[in-house]
Amino acid sequence: MTAAEELKVRARVRLNRARREDARTTQTLGAHLQTVAREVGFLHWEHARRVLGGLAAPDMDMGDFWHAPRTGLLLHSWFVRHDEAVAVLAGQPHGFLLPYRRQCFIVRAPFIDALGLDATDHAWQAIGRDLVAGYGTDAWARLAGQRVRAPLPTFQPRLSSAHANTTYRKL
Numbered sequence: 001m002t003a004a005e006e007l008k009v010r011a012r013v014r015l016n017r018a019r020r021e022d023a024r025t026t027q028t029l030g031a032h033l034q035t036v037a038r039e040v041g042f043l044h045w046e047h048a049r050r051v052l053g054g055l056a057a058p059d060m061d062m063g064d065f066w067h068a069p070r071t072g073l074l075l076h077s078w079f080v081r082h083d084e085a086v087a088v089l090a091g092q093p094h095g096f097l098l099p100y101r102r103q104c105f106i107v108r109a110p111f112i113d114a115l116g117l118d119a120t121d122h123a124w125q126a127i128g129r130d131l132v133a134g135y136g137t138d139a140w141a142r143l144a145g146q147r148v149r150a151p152l153p154t155f156q157p158r159l160s161s162a163h164a165n166t167t168y169r170k171l
Helices: 003-021 029-039 045-052 082-090 109-114 122-126 138-148
Strands: 077-079 096-100 103-107
Touching: 003 029, 003 045, 003 138, 029 045, 077 082, 082 096, 082 103, 096 109, 103 109, 122 138
Parallel strands: none
Antiparallel strands: 077 103, 096 103
């Protein structure tokens, strides 16, 4: 099951639960899709569907999906440009390059653990420990699938697209 399909199932389960608890509920699947997308760091469902489906453009906001709350103590380097990050990653044999919105950052294994992922998974080697360059590959999809199934507290939820007016561009 893909990461986007996992979110769809999660939304459908929530809708079914809401209907069992209150047969008169006016909640919709669409509303639950928006909620689950924001919970894992996207602006809305369409944003999550595009990014997780491998359909995002190179300059698109990749969301907060690969970031975890309360990880400020785990030192990492931030970059506006991917090519600059790649040059630094080349000198860090134990580093991992991850996307964050329209930027990227390099972390070490404890950060990967905080995401609920295994830093020794062979998928990391398949993409050269670079989730930006590996975007859309089978290895990336494997890691995204693991990430979406990580415990909810490992995610930094996005509030809404209205809250992010300064960084949101129409998809």
